[in-house]
Amino acid sequence: MFNSSDIKKNFPIFDHYPDLVFADNASTTQKPSNVIDAISDYYKTSNANVHRAVYDLGVKSDEIYHNTRLKLCQFYNKEEAIFTGGTTDGINKLARAISTILENDSNIVVSEMEHHSNLLPWQALHNELRVARMTDTGDLDLAHLASLIDDQTRVVSLVHISNTLGSINDLSKVANLLAGRNCIFIVDAAQSCLLHRDSISKINADAFVFGAHKMFGPSGLGVLLAKQKFLDQLPSFDLGGGMVTEVEEQHAEFRKDISRFEAGTPPLAQVAGMHATLTYLEGLDLGQCITHTHSLAIKLRESLSEIGVQCLGNPKDLSGIVSATFGEIHPHDAASFLNSKNIAVRAGHHCTQLIMKKYDIHASVRFSFSIYNDLSDVEKIVDAVKSMKKYFG
């Protein structure tokens, strides 16, 4: 039986703030003790640089690093895992590398519901950028997307779960649409990496990009999961230590393995933390976790609508995220009020200005649930919203 109060005990932040309703998980998640311990243990017992260390401590550190890579590939059922600095870093690296293999007349397709970090890096390239619409319910408009794709479409890069609306996009359908085309398919899995391992493992895409900090892991570390054949086409992202076979004054030979995508000393302790993150996730029934967070979001939507609060969109397939506006009450005032009730939420455009424009608003308040939230959190939020309306009324 899924029990969020047992789960909450794994997250020491709630020992310090027992009354905190943390509903800002789409921004970043709290960390379980095994992840915190793994990072601290790494520094206490394994700290040494990786890459061809000969002494025992270095070998131990190297093992942790490589085992984490393997574990990531197994966990998500993907061929290769490259460590990056985060989702944003991963997409920027991909966009820059891909730009070197595009033709002038190639076009790139994204959607209206992208986080800016999956929009701006593509805008910065000199290729035509096509933007697939979303429906009023906040779902990806697959028919419109299909109509944008032609023989010159070389990249399709889409968000898996909208960080603002919570909609879960059916990207397997997009993968089918692209089957047989000479087109790179990239998935921004920032919001799905935590619980949607099953669907990530099934989506046939060239690359998946996400950051550890949104999946109970450390900040400062990202992951790029990719097909070997896709990576083979790309130049290295950055150049530096740990990636060459032979260096001359004017020229260098690069290694063929994925180390050529990881220049310099990687975030070692964070990688150790990531190993523990996956171990933690392996101990959960992720299907139940998805159902739990979804049911909290549904309950919140229903309760808010009963008291006349407008939620953005109405996605067919909803994760644990709900955005709302409160009429005359400005989202930042709402967030300050909720803070006074120990409820942590985010107000703003959530780096999705195209979504804000679609709904003709400037900002919203976003509630995003994780597995340590429960129905009492939803009740507290709804009660607080009621008193907020009186306060500012």
Place this chain on the structure above:
Amino acid sequence: MSNLDQIYKKQILEEAKHPFHFEKREGSLEQIRAYNPICGDRFDLYLSENDLHFHGFGCTISKASTSFMLRRLEGKTDQEKLEIINEFLKSIDQNLSINDPMLKVFENKETFRGRLDCIILPWKALKEKLEE
């Protein structure tokens, strides 16, 4: 007083509900946009020889702050405006006590944690313009 009531002091709530010269003024001498891209707050300040107006969208804090600013600056020369702005911004930045009885509501940085940008939004925008 709870922290919330310290942020939303009566004067601030009242000022945001009944802001000073809150209307669009086409054809004013000068129009300045105070914009915070993080939260989307966006006020247009309309500067004329004798009066100041503003209009737009923003939270209670930024709206009240803009309104107080216009009350304080109306009728002042550019030089005087700049002095008042600089003194106010300095008090916020360095957490000094504020003598001006109207602006005193924004005293004490701690109270406004996370909301300082809302307070200084219009002040910074006007300062930039006046310093051009």
